[in-house]
Amino acid sequence: NHLKKHFPQKAGIFKRTKNYVRAVDGISFEINEEETFSLVGESGCGKSTTGRSILRLHEPTSGEILYQGKDILDYSKRDFRGLRKDLQMIFQDPYSSLNPRMTVKNLLLEPLLTHKVCSKKEASARVFDIAEKVGLTRQQVDKHPHEFSGGQRQRISIARALILNPKVVILDEAVSALDVSIQAQILNLLIDLQDELKLTYLFISHDLNVVRHVSDRVGVMYLGQMMEMAETDDLYNEPLHPYTKSLLSAIPSTDPTIKKERIILQGDVPDPSNPPSGCPFRLRCPKALERCSLEKPTYQEVKANHWVACHLYDSPKADVNESEKEEQ
Numbered sequence: 001n002h003l004k005k006h007f008p009q010k011a012g013i014f015k016r017t018k019n020y021v022r023a024v025d026g027i028s029f030e031i032n033e034e035e036t037f038s039l040v041g042e043s044g045c046g047k048s049t050t051g052r053s054i055l056r057l058h059e060p061t062s063g064e065i066l067y068q069g070k071d072i073l074d075y076s077k078r079d080f081r082g083l084r085k086d087l088q089m090i091f092q093d094p095y096s097s098l099n100p101r102m103t104v105k106n107l108l109l110e111p112l113l114t115h116k117v118c119s120k121k122e123a124s125a126r127v128f129d130i131a132e133k134v135g136l137t138r139q140q141v142d143k144h145p146h147e148f149s150g151g152q153r154q155r156i157s158i159a160r161a162l163i164l165n166p167k168v169v170i171l172d173e174a175v176s177a178l179d180v181s182i183q184a185q186i187l188n189l190l191i192d193l194q195d196e197l198k199l200t201y202l203f204i205s206h207d208l209n210v211v212r213h214v215s216d217r218v219g220v221m222y223l224g225q226m227m228e229m230a231e232t233d234d235l236y237n238e239p240l241h242p243y244t245k246s247l248l249s250a251i252p253s254t255d256p257t258i259k260k261e262r263i264i265l266q267g268d269v270p271d272p273s274n275p276p277s278g279c280p281f282r283l284r285c286p287k288a289l290e291r292c293s294l295e296k297p298t299y300q301e302v303k304a305n306h307w308v309a310c311h312l313y314d315s316p317k318a319d320v321n322e323s324e325k326e327e328q
């Protein structure tokens, strides 16, 4: 709820005032149990910082992170460690997150022993069980990470994240470094594991094709703010926000009879330490109105479960129809 993470920017030697990079700038969303909620947007839009804030790898500047009704930011660091079992993260590069000197078995045992969740004997049984679930054999468990391909290493990281029986898994670009054919295998594995283990996923990715394949709902971020959020089919079939429309126009259509017009955005993403007034997207928005520089659009639910922050959708309702007509 209204989550913010502002990083102080190193000020120059003669500069007294500190600038803040507004990496996450007041976003709110919910993730329902056992669903996959995805955050998309260009790199630097704050999606990873959001994921990391939920695990308190960054301490948020302000806002709330409610988990099972309690704000996890109210937990002391020590009490939060107990909760960390429930909340796990899988990163893009499995190589850098796996200690190369340890065997897979020891990599998987380590979280169990650190959190003291079971006896040593039970721990070994759990290692073989989770290894099998992610598609690794008993023999492979005695090997080291470098003996595996990228896809298999990602299976090891998945096993390591799941061995503590978490409830929520945050996947930050978890398949982005893999070849497309391997991506599909890992995504299908993640979908199967979610079903079997009743997991809730926060899926962070810049890849809109992958996101469409895995998500129940999607949130689109720009400059640390949420531009649009909807159920997956709704978002992909009827995007409302000009930014979402431009992102989706860049995905090649799988149906050759449908001609898509690519919306090319002008300019670059503005400096997050000095965001524009009004709508954060206005400097690149092909639909910008005069009021877009004066007033920040309210983030509002314009259809059931479909939220958008854009003046084109300000009520009264007649305006919405007008703006849609204009576009056609």
Ligand code: SF4
Pocket: 241, 242, 243, 279, 280, 281, 282, 283, 285, 286, 287, 288, 289, 292, 297, 309, 310, 311, 312
């Ligand atoms: Fe574009 Fe204005 Fe909507 Fe922002 S509020 S996305 S600038 S039309």
Ligand code: MG
Pocket: 043, 044, 047, 048, 173
């Ligand atoms: Mg990132």
